[in-house]
Amino acid sequence: MAGVRGDLGSAWHYDVGGVYSTTLYRQQQTGRIDPTKVANALQVVDVNGTPTCVSAVNGTDPNCVPLDIFSTTGPSESAVNYLSYAEGGGVFRERYEQWVGNANVTGDLGDYGLKSPFSTKGINVAVGGEYRKNTYRSRPDAAYQAAFGSTPTTLSNEAADLYGEINVPLVSDKPFIRDLSVGAAIRGSKYSGIAKAQSTYKIDGSWRPVEDILFRASCNKATRAPSIYELSSNANTSYGTLDTNTLGDPCAGTSPVASREICASTGVTDAQYGSIAQCPDFLCTVRNGSEGLVTPEVAHTYTYGLVLTPRMLRGFSATADYYSIEIQNGIGYYRAIDFLQTCANTGYEFFCSQLKRNADGTLFSNAGSATGYINQGYSNLGRTNARGFNFSANYDTRLGNWARFSTSYTSTLQTAKGGDLGLPDTDYNVVGLFGPYAGQGYRSYQHNFRFTLSSPESAQTQGLISVNWRHNSGLKNSRLAGNPIFGEDDPTVPDEYKYLPAYDVFDLSGSVTISRALTLRVVVNNVLNRAAPVRPSPPLEAAERVNTSPSVYDALGRSISVGATVDF
Known part of the structure; x- marks a missing residue:
């Protein structure tokens, strides 16, 4: 650097x-x-x-x-x-390299008298350019190639950007217009391997009618080309199997799970239906490296919000923002189980075409085979969106001369998360759901609410105690939503495993500075030892290896940590 x-x-x-x-x-x-x-x-x-x-x-x-x-x-x-496998499966080596160069110039045109006649502030501008080059190399040895069908790969891509930005204060220090300003930015990008240059733009504005409140809004268009990692993942072909706990080939066996019509869309003939051998241990072969070129995705984002800083309530501030994000031609990683399950649930041609059957109809093969596998990898598919609200509030005050009290609140209210599959009548929304297409779940509401009591700055011994309330709203399995994309409800699964209740946890932390040289700390997460909700792996969600969501819930229950800082 x-x-x-x-x-x-x-x-x-x-x-x-x-x-x-x-x-x-x-x-x-x-x-x-x-x-x-x-x-x-x-x-x-x-x-x-x-x-x-x-x-x-x-x-x-x-x-x-x-x-x-x-x-x-x-x-x-x-x-x-x-x-x-020979030599245990061999050795696989990768190397990623990146070069980045940029130059930026910013200027305050107010020095030249360029400003709105209704504002005391000048116009600010920025222009610049950036060049990026990424290189990827993979070098599997002979044993790895024999075991997993991988081959040596070298890839590179380049991008060149030119961009500019302007901020224009329109009005300042006028009645009911304490500050009014607009901004705009534009970027042109040229990616190697993509014939057409891509454009990005942003327009934003803010209005402060009085000192206590600020309104703000923005809209922007962003374009993202596939990264070198996404390109390398598709180019570097290898073979494996479905994860454990899957249901195998839905068209195999004497009584296939999928209908004759759906199986026909995957290449099963009438004569083969009901007589295809199941994948060994239900672990069908997977080809890592999706077939086809991944192209840029385009996102449109709109935000509207306000900021409150009331002078009549010193120490208080709050924000509320609405967001709407829509991505066209979105780049996503599609697992083999996604293609398999969506094909079995809907029969859509795009998903069913990712199942490459052998001549006898089976879905298992040796590494490097031209048939007998399910594709897996990065691909462009349809539209994705997300909409909701973000809230925050903070308050800090003195309690006489003996303490300070502060509280902070942050939350998200999500109203939409989904999109479509690039086909008619395939809209879906996974808010409030977990399972197929929702993974570990998208909660409609979650928050952190913290209360802190601390000694004043003048106290000889500094200390504080803080309580945090974490809340996550409940979920239900997506197969109960009635959308055929997610599949149908399985009556053999007990109802208690189809719902995840709301989850509330309280954390406690404290510290005390005994002297300038010694500070003691203690943190107790999940004070009440609230157990994480349990859900089974399949058949509710194949390829999940855990019976809860450790990124959201405290799988280990209460945890206590104690620490000290000693200054010499």
Whole structure:
């Protein structure tokens, strides 16, 4: 990193800089076993008194060694060697490099008398440019290539931006117009590999009628090209299997879960329906690296809000903002289970086309195969949106000469989170839901409300005690929403697992400064030891490995930490 900044006279300032960074990644597989070989090793028949793999008898895998899972001594060494990938699966190396250079100039045109006749403040401008280059290299060794079908890849992309911004104070210090200003910005971007230049713009404004209140609004259009990571994830093809706890191929078995019509859209013939072999252990093959080019996404954002700072209530401030975000042609990571479940639920061609069946209709294969897998990776698909309100409030006051009291409140009220699948009649909203398409859940309301009592600054011994109330509203499983995209309710799952109740937790913290050299601290999270709500993994949400959401709930219950700071 290097840069230089300075002044060009009294009105203009410049800033020029550059950054180079590189990230190295090395992944070594150890003890990995091939699930296809496990399936072969468990299919055993008696040949003249000798346990023999069916695949060895019919010649599909002459090297197969039977796996005795009931032996108290464990599997034989030859069976373990057969099941294991060569060299444990090999080594995979990646390297990311980035070069960034930029130059910016800002100026206050008020120094030249350029300002609104109704304002005492000058017009401010900024112009600049930036260049970025990203490079990605992957180098799997021979063992990794043989095990997972990955191949060496080199990718790079470049971007060049030119941008400008202006802020114009229109009116200041007038009756009912303490301050009125507007701003605008524009950016033009050229991405390598994308023929058409992309544009971004922003328009915002604020009005303060009196000192106590400020109204603000903005709208902007933003364009995002796929990152080098997203491009590399698609270009760097590898093979694996679905996560555990999935339901396998919905078109397999003598009584398929999916209808004949839906299975036909995945390539199943009438003759194959009801006779396709299920994936080994329900773990169908997955091809990492979505097929097709990922193109830029475009977002439109609108915000409206106000800020309150009433002089009649010293120490109090509050904000309220509405936001609306809509992304067209959104770039998203689509798991194989997303394609599989949405295809089984709806039969939509785009999702069903991601299932690449073998000639016999099966969805499992060896690494590197041209068929027998489900795609997985980054792709453009439809429209996504998010709408809601953000609130905050703060209050700080003295309680005589013996203490200070302060409180802070932040919350989000979400009204929409969803979009469509790029097809007619596929709108969905996952607010208040968890499960398919909602993941760990999108809560309609959540807040943090903190109360703090502290000693005044003049006190010889400084101390404070603080209580925080965390609240998350309840959720229900998305399959109860009645939208076919999410799938139908499973009556075999108990109702108590289909709902997550509202979750309230109180945290307590305190500190005391005994002397200039010693401060003691204690923090107790989840004072009342509120248990995290439990939900099962599948069939409510495949590919989830936990029975709660540890990013939201305190999975470990109450936690206590004690610390001290000693200054010498």
